[in-house]
Amino acid sequence: MPAASPTIADIARAAEVSTATVSHALNGTGRIGEATRRRVRAVATALGYGAPAAGPRTRTRTLGLAVTTFAGSAWNYVAVSYFSRWLTAATAAAHARGYALTTLPADRGAEALWHNLAVDGMLLLDSPDGDPVLRALRARGIPVVFDGRPTAPRPEDTWVDNDHAATTREVLDHLAAAGAQRIALHGGFGGEYYTRAVTTAYERWCEEHARPPIPVRFDPHDGPGHAFDEPFARGAADAVYSLYDPGGRQALAAAARHGLRVPQDLLIVCASEDPAYGTAEPPVSTVTLHPELIAEAAVAALVGLVESPAHPTPGGRTVPAALQPRASSAPRTTPS
Structure with a gap:
């Protein structure tokens, strides 16, 4: 009819x-x-x-995808390995279920876009607190599945995420076992749950191990790693855990400027999906969040919401992250 x-x-x-x-x-x-x-x-x-x-x-059934951490800013999230791998996997998963996938730019442009976007469901990646995109989608009654736990989840929300607290402890324990005494956390940039969860876990670990927290503010435009100048110059940090893709390169650049050898003087671990870290000098230890597994689970959950709205399965699904140790965090033979 x-x-x-x-x-x-x-x-x-x-x-x-x-x-x-x-x-x-x-x-x-x-x-x-x-x-x-x-x-x-x-x-x-x-x-x-x-x-x-x-x-x-x-019309073909369509899912939408948006990265809203910095929605409104004209940044190319597809150039980040995590998001590019997520997008590729999500596209394949959507097509396998008979759906098209529309990818939205980070720069929202006209405000009306989110009010008249023709999608059956939406995948939101790294949605921050007070996300205006989420507010518009909720007002229209469009099903949403999150990559990353929402900062203030509702009982009906569905998301896929890693256990960031467990992963953070694994990384910090790994660095401590390799000889690190003063571990800096390179993060604090985004307003999404990921940053907050890792920061909280880091602060608790430092308190439990009687270590001083050393926060270093990440800046995506800080190629030379000047954020590290102060702690490196006074010897306040002998290890770095960076939460964002460019952070490992920034730490390496700063170490070179300050004459610090990696791993003899400085240990580095970076959360990144960039394969170039495996061929860096030295190869950098990384944490993979397994974006392909998260994307597949998120698309499956969203299709379920679209096709069976009367039978939702809210809550979180956990995909394990994995530490990939390389030379940048190899155990020290002598104390730093």
Whole structure:
């Protein structure tokens, strides 16, 4: 039977405005901003308001994907190994289930995009606290599955993540066993759960082992690793655990500038999927979060929500991470 035409209430819910604002926007009345008027009309058009009744939809079922940690900033997340591998695996998993996959740019552009995006479900990667993209998707009733535990999960939320506390302890124990006494955490950049979970686990480990926490602020544009200048210059750190893909290269660059030998003077572990770390000089120990496994599990969960909305399976699914030790964190033969 023909699909029901959307109502003003449907448009108001999708656009996150009142029904009165929708009425004014569609009728050209009232005192509302022009940007709001255009957005409401765009949402109405996307929902098919005022269009002739049509038969059942025949469009290909589509899932959307967005990295919203820094949504609104024009950064190329596809250039990061973790996200590129995640995207490839998610595309294959979606296609295998008969779905197309639409990848959204980090720079959201027009605000109306998230209010009229035609998807059956959405994959959100590293969604931060107060995520405006998530708010818009919830208002439209679009199913969402998260890569990374939401910062404030609802009982009905579904996500796939690693056990970041366990992984952090594994890395810190590995560095300590290799001879590290003063381990710096290179992170604190994002507002997503990953950064907060690792930072909390690091601080607890330091307290339990009577070690001073040494936070070093990550900056994606800090190629020379100047964030390490102060702790390296005064000998405050003899090991680094970096949470982001470029961090290992930044630590190596800073060590070279300060005349520190790796691993004799400085041990390094970096969370990264970049295979180039395996051929660096020296090869850098890395933590893999297994993005392919996370992507497959997330797509499967989202398709389940789309096709069986009456039988959701909320909560988290855990994919184990893995430490890949290399020369940069090899045990020291003599104390530093």
